Every structure is written in structure tokens, then in C-alpha cells.
Amino acid sequence: MQNFFQILVSGISVGMIYGVIAFGYQLTFATSKTLNFGQGEALTLGALVGLTCVNFLIGLHLGTLTAYLIALPFVFAFGLAQGAVVERLGVRQAMKTKSEAGWIMATIALGIIFKNMAENIWGKDPLKFPSPLSEAPLTIAGVNIRPMEIAIVLGALAMMLAVEAFNRRSIYGKAVVATSNDRDAAGLMGINTPLVITFSYALSSLAAALAGVLIAPITLTGANMGAALGLKAFAVAIIGGLSSGLGVVVGGLILGITESMTGFYFDTGYKDVPGLILLLLVLSLKPAGLFGKTAIKKV
Amino acid sequence: MLQVQNLVAGYGKVQVLHQLSISVPKGQLVTLIGSNGAGKTTTLRAISGMIKPDAGEILLAGRNIAGMASHEITRLGMAHSPEGRRVFPALSVDDNLELGAFPRLTGARPKGDVEHDRQRMFELFPRLRERRAQLAGTLSGGEQQMLAMARALMLGPEVLLLDEPSMGLAPRLVEEVFATIARLKAAKITMLLVEQFAAAALDVADYGYVLENGRLASSGEATSLKNDPAVRAAYLGGSH
Numbered sequence: 001m002q003n004f005f006q007i008l009v010s011g012i013s014v015g016m017i018y019g020v021i022a023f024g025y026q027l028t029f030a031t032s033k034t035l036n037f038g039q040g041e042a043l044t045l046g047a048l049v050g051l052t053c054v055n056f057l058i059g060l061h062l063g064t065l066t067a068y069l070i071a072l073p074f075v076f077a078f079g080l081a082q083g084a085v086v087e088r089l090g091v092r093q094a095m096k097t098k099s100e101a102g103w104i105m106a107t108i109a110l111g112i113i114f115k116n117m118a119e120n121i122w123g124k125d126p127l128k129f130p131s132p133l134s135e136a137p138l139t140i141a142g143v144n145i146r147p148m149e150i151a152i153v154l155g156a157l158a159m160m161l162a163v164e165a166f167n168r169r170s171i172y173g174k175a176v177v178a179t180s181n182d183r184d185a186a187g188l189m190g191i192n193t194p195l196v197i198t199f200s201y202a203l204s205s206l207a208a209a210l211a212g213v214l215i216a217p218i219t220l221t222g223a224n225m226g227a228a229l230g231l232k233a234f235a236v237a238i239i240g241g242l243s244s245g246l247g248v249v250v251g252g253l254i255l256g257i258t259e260s261m262t263g264f265y266f267d268t269g270y271k272d273v274p275g276l277i278l279l280l281l282v283l284s285l286k287p288a289g290l291f292g293k294t295a296i297k298k299v
Numbered sequence: 300m301l302q303v304q305n306l307v308a309g310y311g312k313v314q315v316l317h318q319l320s321i322s323v324p325k326g327q328l329v330t331l332i333g334s335n336g337a338g339k340t341t342t343l344r345a346i347s348g349m350i351k352p353d354a355g356e357i358l359l360a361g362r363n364i365a366g367m368a369s370h371e372i373t374r375l376g377m378a379h380s381p382e383g384r385r386v387f388p389a390l391s392v393d394d395n396l397e398l399g400a401f402p403r404l405t406g407a408r409p410k411g412d413v414e415h416d417r418q419r420m421f422e423l424f425p426r427l428r429e430r431r432a433q434l435a436g437t438l439s440g441g442e443q444q445m446l447a448m449a450r451a452l453m454l455g456p457e458v459l460l461l462d463e464p465s466m467g468l469a470p471r472l473v474e475e476v477f478a479t480i481a482r483l484k485a486a487k488i489t490m491l492l493v494e495q496f497a498a499a500a501l502d503v504a505d506y507g508y509v510l511e512n513g514r515l516a517s518s519g520e521a522t523s524l525k526n527d528p529a530v531r532a533a534y535l536g537g538s539h
Binding site: 171172174178182184186190193 | 347348349368369370373374378379381385386387388389390394397398399401402404405407408450451454
């Protein structure tokens with residue numbers, strides 16, 4: 001039983017990472033009905049930029065936690081800029097020419113370019129990311145929990161709640177929701193909808209970059225760290241539904257937990273199978289996702 | 300206030316409007332009537348920038364706005380209550396109204412008193428006050444129409460474009476919509492009204508244009524158009 005809870009804890013923290021990345025997919029899908037298939041690389045770059053910042057600050061004799069906290073705003077700013085570049089270079093052009101699939105190829109291509117850049121700048125070998133929190137686990141009711149795993153859950157929830165609060169409370173957030181509801185009508189309100197879409201891409205990459213610096217201390221960092229995470233988060237976004245904030249959290253947890261359970265009780269080689277079977281089931285039985293909403297629309 | 304000169308517009312290769320010229324003087328209510336497919340909605344969409352005109356000029360207070368993006372045109376004071384209402388279904392009535400004032404709340408237009416204007420909208424459309432916390436997607440068709448008009452008015456517009464405000468409404472509600480338009484006219488709001496109920500539109504308007512296949516068939520003072528035998532036969536069902 002103790003093992004069970006131990007596995008559950010690690011499943012939850014990985015699941016929350018999937019959730020944050022999938023949340024990023026939702027942000028761009030809501031405003032533009034397009035996705036950044038380079039989300040995994042946005043995560044990689046976020047983690048590596050974070051690594052460089054943290055190492056630089058540690059070199060200035062700052063503590064690891066202080067260095068990590070100071071690095072965060074730089075990672076966020078980098079994520080915003082990187083997402084805006086993806087939208088301007090890849091997505092906007094494809095949407096302008098009304099190309100149905102152009103944005104898919106464009107975002108994949110940019111993802112590959114970013115990955116190659118990462119390999120050239122940071123090398124191909126995995127790098128250790130200094131952990132800002134103690135690596136010694138806390139023992140709660142016999143279950144070992146690493147402080148960083150708690151930070152992942154809190155950081156992920158904080159990110160999603162902050163975006164939700166922005167959308168509900170601020171006039172700019174409402175403009176984003178309006179653009180998601182009806183882009184033409186939002187334009188008639190004086191909302192610069194192309195800018196809103198750029199912003200959603202920026203925010204989406206920020207989410208991925210945050211996921212990168214949250215997971216890096218418990219795994220390793222490297223140019224290839226994001227690819228698998230980005231793909232699994234895509235499965236999560238499909239399972240949970242591309243329109244439901246709750247869906248990506250639940251979807252992320254389902255995938256994260258089934259993975260670690262299968263890995264432990266069955267065989268690590270098969271750990272991806274249950275989640276992918278679930279993906280196939282959802283696609284055939286409930287294509288809008290488990291929590292997918294059908295938009296309320298009166299004619 | 301609003302002048303359209305030799306406007307050519309359409310969708311892709313299909314040209315809908317052929318050299319259309321109309322004028323909406325300040326403080327007046329001008330109506331655009333004509334059968335389905337005559338190009339009424341296309342005219343409004345071209346004016347507010349929802350589609351890009353292929354040629355011609357659109358002057359708002361003397362400034363050519365043809366070819367600008369719709370959000371830029373809105374920021375210059377053009378409000379458009381579009382065909383099909385197009386309220387934001389996942390946002391509350393209050394939020395929809397607030398977004399109508401988006402350029403005022405973000406510094407693109409003089410701010411004024413947004414809250415006061417919202418209260419005025421509730422006086423003009425009391426049903427909206429009862430529904431203010433409700434999601435717009437859950438409103439009835441008539442309530443959505445009122446919300447679409449109120450949302451457009453929240454801009455504090457120089458010109459208000461109204462596209463088929465009576466569409467799909469029960470006869471009692473149609474009367475209510477026209478009574479509201481009459482009140483807006485009394486408040487000297489400059490309006491361009493597109494309507495399928497030509498008789499009711501000409502009753503309330505100062506001036507009218509009759510559109511046929513994207514060209515002007517006739518135009519004149521609303522009262523004289525109403526008595527024009529050709530217009531009566533084609534658009535007013537010969538009655539009234």
C-alpha cells in the first residue's frame with residue numbers, strides 16, 4: 001500500500017507537468033483554433049535558459065533557491081518572446097493564406113529549428129539542473145515526497161489560476177475570451193484580435209517554459225527533454241478536451257498516474273500504453289474530450 | 300458623418316456591391332432596404348471592416364477608413380450591431396456590455412463614464428438588468444438582440460450600424476425594437492439601419508436607399524419612398 005501511494009505521488013507530479021503543457025495547447029486553440037506543435041521545444045528552451053540563468057546566478061554566490069527565484073522572471077519573459085516569434089513567423093503567415101494545415105508544418109518546423117539551436121548551444125548530453133529545494137524527501141505517513149514535487153503541483157495550479165483570474169477579472173482577459181467566442185465580433189468591439197492571438201501563443205510558451213523549469217530539477221535537462229513531454233501533453237489535451245481547463249488537469253493526472261502505475265506494477269516498457277489506449281478510446285467515443293464543452297449557441 | 304463612395308466589395312471573386320454610394324448625415328437615421336441578397340449586409344460589413352472593400356472610399360467624419368482593420372475602425376467611433384447578433388455566449392451580460400466599451404476602457408477613445416452608460420443601457424433595455432449576471436448564450440433571441448444593440452451603444456459611437464435588428468423576433472418584440480430605434484433617433488444618434496421590414500424602417504427613418512443586386516435602385520426622403528409606387532409594389536407588399 002505504501003508503494004501504491006509512493007507511485008501515486010510521482011504520477012501526480014508528472015501529471016501536473018502534462019497538465020500545464022496541455023493548458024498551453026488550450027490557450028492557443030481557444031483564440032485561433034491552432035496549436036503550437038513545438039510546445040515540447042518551448043519547454044526545452046525554457047528549462048535550458050533557466051539552467052543558464054541559475055548557473056550564472058550561483059556563480060555570483062547566490063543560494064540555489066534565490067538563484068532559481070530570480071531566474072524565473074527571465075524564463076517567463078523568454079517564454080513569452082519565444083511564443084510570440086512562433087506565432088508571427090509560423091502561424092500568422094499560414095492563417096493569412098487560409099492554409100488549412102500550414103500552421104501544423106510551420107510549428108513543427110520551428111520546433112525542430114529550436115531543438116537544433118538548443119543542441120548547438122547547450123550540447124547533446126543531458127545536464128543536471130541544480131535543485132532549488134532540498135532533494136531529501138519529506139516523509140508523510142510513510143510516503144516519501146520530494147519538496148520539488150510539491151512545488152510542481154503548486155506552481156502548475158498557480159499558473160492556471162492566474163490565467164483564469166486574468167480572463168475573468170481584467171478587461172484584457174475578457175477580450176481574450178471574447179476573441180475565443182467570436183473573433184469577428186471581438187474585432188467589432190475594437191479588440192485587436194491578431195494581437196490577442198500573438199499573446200495567447202506567448203502565454204502558451206510561457207506555460208511550457210514554466211513546466212520546463214519545474215520538472216528540470218527532478219529529471220535532467222537537455223535538448224531532447226521536451227519532445228516526449230510535448231507529445232504526451234498533446235494526448236492529455238485531447239483526453240481532457242481542448243476547451244476545458246479542468247479537463248487538462250484531470251487528463252494530466254490520469255496519464256501521469258497510469259504511467260507510473262504501469263511502470264511499477266507491470267513493466268516500464270509498457271508505461272505509455274494505458275494512456276495511449278485511453279486516448280484512442282476518447283477519440284472514438286467522445287471526440288470533444290472527457291470534459292469537452294459544446295458551445296452554447298442560439299440561432 | 301458617413302459617406303460611402305463608389306464602393307465595390309464582395310467575397311473572393313464574387314462581387315456583391317457595384318459602385319455603391321450612400322451618405323448618412325450626422326444625427327440622422329438612414330435605412331438601407333432591399334430583398335435578400337441585394338447586398339445590404341455586405342455594405343455594412345465593408346463599412347465596419349469585417350470584409351475589405353475592393354475599391355471605393357468610405358469616409359467617417361471626412362477620414363477614409365476603407366481597408367482598415369475592423370478594430371481600428373471601431374476605435375474611430377463606428378459601432379456595428381451585426382447580423383445574427385453575435386453576442387459573446389460564454390460571457391455575462393455585464394461583460395458583454397463592458398467589452399462594448401473596450402476602446403474607452405483601454406485608452407483608445409475618451410473614457411467618459413462607462414458605468415453611467417451601462418446604467419443607461421439598463422434603462423433602455425430593462426430586461427438586460429434582470430439578466431446582467433447571466434451568460435449571454437443563455438438569453439432568448441430577443442434579449443440577445445437587445446444586448447447586441449446595447450453593446451454597440453456602449454462605444455458611445457459616432458455612427459451606429461444596425462443589421463436586421465428584427466430578424467427572427469416575435470412580432471411584439473419587433474415593435475419593441477423599432478420603438479427603441481425611434482428613441483435612439485430622438486437622442487440624435489447617427490444610424491444606418493438595414494432592415495427586411497421595409498415599411499417599419501421607412502416609418503422611423505429620415506432617408507432611405509433601396510438596394511437591388513448591389514446597386515442603388517432608388518433613394519429619397521423616407522416619406523417619399525414610402526409613397527413611391529415602384530417601391531411599394533416591390534418592397535412594401537403594395538399595402539400600408
